[in-house]
Amino acid sequence: MLTEILRAEPAEWDELLRKNLLAEDSESGFDEFQAVLQDKIGEVVLSMPAGSTMQALLAEYLNELLSRARSLAADA
Numbered sequence: 001m002l003t004e005i006l007r008a009e010p011a012e013w014d015e016l017l018r019k020n021l022l023a024e025d026s027e028s029g030f031d032e033f034q035a036v037l038q039d040k041i042g043e044v045v046l047s048m049p050a051g052s053t054m055q056a057l058l059a060e061y062l063n064e065l066l067s068r069a070r071s072l073a074a075d076a
Contacts, residue, residue: 001027002036005065013065017072030073037066 001020008016021030028036041062048055 001033002040010064013068014072017069021069021072022076030069030076033069034066037062037069041066 005013005016005020020026021028021033041059044062045055045059048058
């Protein structure tokens with residue numbers, strides 16, 4: 001699921017998050033998704049050169065996805 005969402009355009013994230021997290025037949029819930037995403041954020045950010053533009057960009061990108069997932073979960 002995370003790979004599918006990360007490959008999608010940010011404009012598609014909300015729809016994919018709803019489909020994958022809120023559907024009755026969803027494979028995982030918000031807590032699981034959040035844990036996996038936070039692990040991925042740590043993994044990606046720590047693997048990049050400290051203070052690099054790429055590190056900051058990837059961290060911002062993943063944090064935006066996490067923010068949208070949290071917002072969706074709060075509205076559910």
